[in-house]
Amino acid sequence: MSTKLSNGITVPEKQEWRTEDLSLSNIADYKPFIMVDGPGVRCSVYVSGCKFLCPGCYNVAAQNFNYGTPYSKALEDQIIDDLRQPYVQGLTLLGGEPFLNTGVTLQLVRRVREEFGHTKDIWSWTGYTWEELLEETDDKKALLKAIDVVVDGRFIQALMDLTLRFRGSSNQRMIRVPESLQTGEIVLWTDEYDQ
Numbered sequence: 070m071s072t073k074l075s076n077g078i079t080v081p082e083k084q085e086w087r088t089e090d091l092s093l094s095n096i097a098d099y100k101p102f103i104m105v106d107g108p109g110v111r112c113s114v115y116v117s118g119c120k121f122l123c124p125g126c127y128n129v130a131a132q133n134f135n136y137g138t139p140y141s142k143a144l145e146d147q148i149i150d151d152l153r154q155p156y157v158q159g160l161t162l163l164g165g166e167p168f169l170n171t172g173v174t175l176q177l178v179r180r181v182r183e184e185f186g187h188t189k190d191i192w193s194w195t196g197y198t199w200e201e202l203l204e205e206t207d208d209k210k211a212l213l214k215a216i217d218v219v220v221d222g223r224f225i226q227a228l229m230d231l232t233l234r235f236r237g238s239s240n241q242r243m244i245r246v247p248e249s250l251q252t253g254e255i256v257l258w259t260d261e262y263d264q
C-alpha cells in the first residue's frame with residue numbers, strides 16, 4: 070500500500086504500481102513545436118494517468134487514466150513526421166505519468182530511435198525519483214534506459230520555485246540518464262544558460 074506523507078507526497082511501495090494494471094494507453098494532449106518542455110523546439114506527448122496526486126499538480130485532469138483519447142498509429146506517425154522537421158530538437162514525454170504508461174511511451178521512444186537514432190533527444194518527466202526508478206519494474210527501467218534526460222520527483226508545493234528552468238519545485242532534478250547509469254552517480258543536465 071502506498072503511504073501519504075504530511076507534505077502531501079505519495080510514496081508507493083516498490084513496484085506497487087504497474088502499467089499493465091493501470092494504463093488505458095490514453096493520451097491527454099499532444100503539442101508539436103513548443104519551446105517550454107525542455108531545450109529547443111520540441112514535440113510533447115502528455116499521457117493520461119498518474120497515481121502520485123501531488124497537491125498543486127500542474128495537470129490535474131491528466132491524473133485520470135480515463136482522460137483523453139487512445140494512443141493510435143495515426144498519432145504516432147504524426148509525431149514522427151513532426152520530429153522530422155530539422156528545427157525540432159527532440160521528443161518530450163509528460164503527463165500524467167510516462168512511467169505508468171510504458172505501453173505507449175516505450176513503443177514511441179523505440180520508434181523514435183529507429184527513425185532518428187540519437188539525432189533527436191528524448192526527455193521525460195516523472196513523479197518517481199531517480200533512486201525509486203532504479204528499483205522499479207523492468208518496463209520502467211527499459212524506458213529510463215531509452216531516454217536522454219529525466220526530470221525526476223514529485224511536485225512539492227512547499228518547494229515551488231518559479232525561477233527554475235523546466236521544473237516546478239526545487240527537489241526535482243534534470244538528470245542525464247546515460248552518463249548517470251554509466252558512472253553510478255547522478256549527472257545533472259545543464260547548458261550554457263545555467264552557467
Ligand code: SF4
Nearest residue numbers: 119122123126165196
Ligand atoms: S507526478 Fe506530476 S503529473 Fe503526477 S500528480 Fe505529481 S505533478 Fe501531477
